[in-house]
Amino acid sequence: MRAVLLWTISDFPAYGMLSGWTTHGRLSCPxxxxxxxxxxLKNGRKSCWFDCHRRFLPVAHPYRRNKTxxxxxxxxxxxxxxxxxxxxxxxxxxxxxxxxxxxQGGNWHVPGxxxxxxxxxxxxxxxxIFWELPYWKDLxxxxxxxxxxxxxxxxxxxxxxxxxxxxxxxxxxxxRMDVPDICSRSELHIxxxxxVPVPSFRLSSEAKSTLFDxxxxxxKFPDGYVSNLSRCVERGQxxxxxxxxxxxxxxxxxxxxxxAELLLTNVHEALxxxxxxxxxxxxxTFKEEVIEQLHENIPIIVCNLEKIFPPSFFDVxxxxxxxxxxxxxxxxxxxxxxxxxxxxxxxxxxxxARNLAKVEGSIVAGSLTAETSNFTSYYFASTVRTRKRxxxxxxxxxVPQSYAVDGVPxxxxxxxxxxxxxxxxxxxxxxxxxxxxxxxxxxxxxxVMRSFESLFVSQVEEAIPGISGTEVDxxxxxxxxxxxxxxxxxxxxxxxxxxxxxxxxxxxxxxxSSMYFTRGFTFHxxxxxxRRATSNYGICVKGETDFYGILQEIIEVxxxxxxxxxxxxxxCEWFDPVENRGVRFNKFGVVDIHSGRRYNKFEPxxxxxxxxxxxxxxxxxxxxxxxxWLTAIKITPRGRIVAGEEPPLQEEDAINExxxxxxxxxxxxxxDSDNCQYEDLPEDVTDEAREDEFDRSDxxxxxxxxxxxxxxx
Ligand SMILES: [Zn+2]
Numbered sequence: 163m164r165a166v167l168l169w170t171i172s173d174f175p176a177y178g179m180l181s182g183w184t185t186h187g188r189l190s191c192p193x194x195x196x197x198x199x200x201x202x203l204k205n206g207r208k209s210c211w212f213d214c215h216r217r218f219l220p221v222a223h224p225y226r227r228n229k230t231x232x233x234x235x236x237x238x239x240x241x242x243x244x245x246x247x248x249x250x251x252x253x254x255x256x257x258x259x260x261x262x263x264x265x266q267g268g269n270w271h272v273p274g275x276x277x278x279x280x281x282x283x284x285x286x287x288x289x290x291i292f293w294e295l296p297y298w299k300d301l302x303x304x305x306x307x308x309x310x311x312x313x314x315x316x317x318x319x320x321x322x323x324x325x326x327x328x329x330x331x332x333x334x335x336x337x338r339m340d341v342p343d344i345c346s347r348s349e350l351h352i353x354x355x356x357x358v359p360v361p362s363f364r365l366s367s368e369a370k371s372t373l374f375d376x377x378x379x380x381x382k383f384p385d386g387y388v389s390n391l392s393r394c395v396e397r398g399q400x401x402x403x404x405x406x407x408x409x410x411x412x413x414x415x416x417x418x419x420x421x422a423e424l425l426l427t428n429v430h431e432a433l434x435x436x437x438x439x440x441x442x443x444x445x446x447t448f449k450e451e452v453i454e455q456l457h458e459n460i461p462i463i464v465c466n467l468e469k470i471f472p473p474s475f476f477d478v479x480x481x482x483x484x485x486x487x488x489x490x491x492x493x494x495x496x497x498x499x500x501x502x503x504x505x506x507x508x509x510x511x512x513x514x515a516r517n518l519a520k521v522e523g524s525i526v527a528g529s530l531t532a533e534t535s536n537f538t539s540y541y542f543a544s545t546v547r548t549r550k551r552x553x554x555x556x557x558x559x560x561v562p563q564s565y566a567v568d569g570v571p572x573x574x575x576x577x578x579x580x581x582x583x584x585x586x587x588x589x590x591x592x593x594x595x596x597x598x599x600x601x602x603x604x605x606x607x608x609x610v611m612r613s614f615e616s617l618f619v620s621q622v623e624e625a626i627p628g629i630s631g632t633e634v635d636x637x638x639x640x641x642x643x644x645x646x647x648x649x650x651x652x653x654x655x656x657x658x659x660x661x662x663x664x665x666x667x668x669x670x671x672x673x674x675s676s677m678y679f680t681r682g683f684t685f686h687x688x689x690x691x692x693r694r695a696t697s698n699y700g701i702c703v704k705g706e707t708d709f710y711g712i713l714q715e716i717i718e719v720x721x722x723x724x725x726x727x728x729x730x731x732x733x734c735e736w737f738d739p740v741e742n743r744g745v746r747f748n749k750f751g752v753v754d755i756h757s758g759r760r761y762n763k764f765e766p767x768x769x770x771x772x773x774x775x776x777x778x779x780x781x782x783x784x785x786x787x788x789x790x791w792l793t794a795i796k797i798t799p800r801g802r803i804v805a806g807e808e809p810p811l812q813e814e815d816a817i818n819e820x821x822x823x824x825x826x827x828x829x830x831x832x833x834d835s836d837n838c839q840y841e842d843l844p845e846d847v848t849d850e851a852r853e854d855e856f857d858r859s860d861x862x863x864x865x866x867x868x869x870x871x872x873x874x875x
Pocket of ligand 1: 191194485
């Protein structure tokens with residue numbers, strides 16, 4: 163057997179061990195190497211990557227010449243550090259003498275043995291054993307920066323800072339003491355009387371409780387999409403126990419609008435832009451142009467954050483994002499290079515450790531038992547229910563309805579499975595039955611039906627010259643069914659059997675249930691789902707205009723005759739689809755729905771195969787306004803890759819320079835003096851700078867809600 167080591171996937175500390183480049187300290191970025199602009203904060207005593215990103219901008223970009231927004235009086239003319247080839251890196255290692263590690267018993271990088279320049283001009287502490295592989299120097303990408311951890315750390319830093327979590331915020335007294343030396347931001351300077359001004363990026367206590375209440379009671383996603391976020395709100399005070407997948411969902415789905423009304427526009431837009439970056443980076447399909455766009459946009463996005471947050475906010479995690487598009491270009495979609503699948507499998511294996519004195523042994527024994535029982539279960543009779551045969555939560559059966567004759571239109575052969583208790587009921591009204599029948603006839607994608615439809619239209623247009631399109635449609639809805647019956651003789655052999663069955667109209671009873679599984683989605687009716695902690699009843703139908711609605715009923719319509727044609731329909735209540743009246747779009751890809759307006763035409767049915775899933779979430783807001791906009795969050799189906807599922811945000815005009823509003827110093831100080839927020843800036847309790855930015859308790863990183871990786875990207 164021959165094997166090839168393609169690349170390694172690990173968290174950042176392990177990156178250091180695998181690559182031989184120490185990943186802490188000032189030189190921790192393994193791409194920038196010695197040519198980084200990172201520096202040590204005098205009071206904060208941590209490595210800081212503030213203002214290291216203007217050099218990644220185009221030469222003529224105005225940010226490069228700006229002397230006030232970034233480091234004061236500094237103009238940046240440098241080009242970005244070059245990406246070295248494998249050969250150059252190996253030469254580098256040899257030049258610094260790092261290959262000698264092996265000969266010194268592996269203890270080469272204890273302080274006494276440091277070579278010249280270690281920690282100053284380079285961070286090589288050893289020559290990794292991988293360099294012995296003959297092809298290692300030719301690989302384009304040797305080690306992956308783990309997007310999962312970077313996103314989580316980035317998210318944690320943002321949330322801890324804007325929520326001002328004691329001990330975790332990056333904006334503390336010591337970091338403020340560094341501000342005057344580095345940049346001219348009088349609004350952040352500690353006053354002579356010791357007062358610390360409240361920064362623009364911090365949530366007020368009112369906004370904080372609004373945010374927590376919102377997450378605790380109003381944020382609902384479909385079953386299995388994310389763990390219950392309301393459990394992550396600890397006594398309305400802070401977020402705790404968020405797994406990295408929860409952070410991923412919060413970052414990608416909630417960040418674009420959560421702070422729209424709680425923070426200043428510039429802060430909100432800067433945060434929404436970083437989210438747009440992570441969303442586009444973690445889609446399941448990529449286009450090269452999009453990556454190029456990401457590559458161009460990320461320095462601007464980070465610079466926008468630098469304009470708002472203090473220098474101490476920028477640790478290596480905030481810096482590493484600038485290198486992610488480069489890796490994506492070499493590697494492809496991120497699900498080939500992040501830790502989610504491995505973290506999940508580690509969690510699974512750790513669950514097998516029964517004897518804590520012999521952890522590895524019990525994992526091996528447990529895996530062997532699992533494999534053996536799995537293997538023997540193939541020999542059980544098909545009636546025996548085994549773990550493998552229990553349908554999965556999202557299983558839609560996988561087998562389409564089949565009929566005795568060929569040529570039955572696709573809409574009668576959809577894959578899907580009812581869940582819950584099935585009931586047979588009468589049609590709720592004749593109007594419903596007629597509307598459903600018309601909808602099926604007009605949507606069955608059949609050439610004969612199409613020709614009848616155009617015949618009907620031309621007859622109407624002939625009879626009433628100058629009739630409008632809307633009027634024609636209205637007549638179609640009303641009369642097409644009856645007209646078609648009149649056109650086709652009952653036993654005309656020219657038409658196929660199913661055609662005759664179909665135009666007779668559905669039988670008097672329908673099968674209904676409150677749950678339906680299809681194409682990786684689980685749908686619930688509103689009645690069934692409204693009291694649950696999940697929301698599986700939001701519907702979106704793509705078309706010339708997108709329709710958004712709430713699922714009211716799931717019915718299976720059956721047609722009389724030999725074939726027993728069957729088709730599942732969703733009955734929905736639609737929101738007004740007219741742009742800027744019922745629906746609005748913003749540049750960060752957020753779609754808002756006016757919760758008070760409905761579509762005024764009676765057209766409640768769609769095919770189950772047309773429905774896509776969305777979640778409707780209200781905005782967290784400080785004061786209620788007349789209009790209640792709901793954000794429609796599109797849900798990606800599980801276990802499926804849909805090309806071009808969402809247009810990349812980078813192509814839209816989402817990434818701009820954020821304008822920082824001019825705040826007069828006096829204005830900032832005029833904050834209510836009774837407001838204890840003046841003084842609640844925490845002392846830095848994490849004084850011993852924890853250089854490992856990754857939280858090492860890795861078992862916490864995976865949510866156990868689903869076994870399906872990369873499902874919500
Ligand atoms: Zn770098």
